[in-house]
Amino acid sequence: MNSENDVVLKESIKMMTDMIVLCATLALSLFFWVLSLFMSSFYGTLQPVSPWRWLFSILVPLVLTVRALKRRSLDRSGALGALLVGFVLTMANFSFFSTLLAFFITSSKLTRWGAAQKRKIDVDYKEGGQRNWVQVFCNGGVPTELALLYMIEVGPGEIPIDFSKQYSASWMCLSLLGALACSTGDTWASEVGPVLSQSQPRLITTWEEVPAGTNGGVTSVGLVASFLGGATVGMAYFVTQLLMVSDLHLADPQWPIVVYGGVAGLLGSMLDSLLGAHMQYSGFDASIGKVVSYESATTRRICGKPILDNNAVNLFSSVLIAIILPGLAWGMWPR
Template sequence: MEVPMFLLIQSVMALLLASVIAGAAFSRKSLNRSGALAGFLVMAIHFACSCRFGALLLVFFFTSSMLTKFGEEKKRSVDEDFKEGGQRNWTCRIQVLANSALASILAMIVAMNTGGQDRCLDTKDSTLLTGLIGGVIGHYACCNGDTWSSEIGMLSNAQPRLITTFKKVRKGTNGAVSLEGLVAAAAGGFVIGLAFVIVGWLTVSCPADVTRKELLVVPIATFAGLCGSLIDSILGATFQFSGYCSLRKKVTMRSSVYLFLNQLYIYISLILHFL
């Protein structure tokens, strides 16, 4: 079967762009070697499937990376897993990488049905495609909201509260939330929704009524960002261990079941995307 020329060009451009971005992230120590390789694969798939999907991944990666580096001195005193420059490796960011793998699968399913061309978010055209595209948007809204919440919430001057009991706890405790963190979660989702809409205006021509309806993505993504953070906080408060090391004067967290619960979080989030 002959591959359409535009799809071939798009795939080559995706590989080149992914190589440049992953290489730059590695050289700036935003990613280590294994993280850069994983990032290259995920970015190449996203851009080859849709410019919109690629844009969502980039917005998530760059904004979360910048926020990770913001307020490093304060975070170093709170986070036991803090790394200089906010470097993200395979071990400490396995949840993000696993989530990206699921988003990549959704993106490939969409591409198989669209031939790699961006489509309008129109239920009248295809309810299935709308649901799949909505799943990718919701996914990155949740990821970005959760990351923004963690990075901004850690810098809050107020003492956070445990989401299950509302009791004040130490900063860095799993399941702890703050007003600043919740606002940041919503803002993280908002940015994802806005990016999807703006890139859509540049890459695909939709009827006027469909273009207006696509604006609903912004408030929905905002809500998804907040929900993603809340779900992660509830799971962290319920299942993940948090203790305090008096020697290092930091909250410490080690749990043998948390990797499994991270995966559970992924599937719960995915289900919520389609509701």
């Protein structure tokens, strides 16, 4: 009888907690809406954001972050970082949100997939991924900055990518998509390659066979996965554009977004491997039979120098893709 009462009590507490969170987010969204109305009365160029957009931008990232925390895809610091990144991207542009969502969901699913195989080769493998705030900001920091610049440029809302009408905003959109596609492509390659590849990875600088888990090691399966990962976030962006932007027929074609995402994912993964081969130390530790990132008496060096860690390599890769790739796309974008 007591156990039944405990279950009822826990369910009641959970229901009350959900109601409190919902009421708090409603109050917060209304507060921000009133604040935006107040600010727009002083600055005529500022357009007030609807309370529904505030609510969506707060509530949806909160729900997703709590769910990720329970599923151990994020630790507590990572959850706080993801909440901030999710709020900024969702407020700026729903296409940014869908792209981030595609990256996070697919990456979390693939991290859990083939866990037994990955545990054999990865000395730092964590169940569910357990991303912390450093990993969140190394993957989401650049998109967050771009989303803030986008809101300063055109305000919150969705626009088509059209260099002839919105040059700088279109550049920011492609930079943000490229950064997230780079992170997605690298993650897909790292998670899919070790499970599905039937051949040994090859070092991207010398093309010699290296043990699985070596920084800078690539496989044909991993490269294909990186392109598909980038194309997936590109498709998420493109579909959201179709649903949310009413005047797409007046702008440049938007379908190249999918191809752009795939190319960004592939190039980002290759750039990540190139940096990893040079600036991350990889050695084979005979005592545990795995590739490690530290030097010891039982470790044989494979490649790289201990200059950067994996998070820094991810950050540099996404920054370079975000800076360089939109310029190439601008010259080739169909009109």
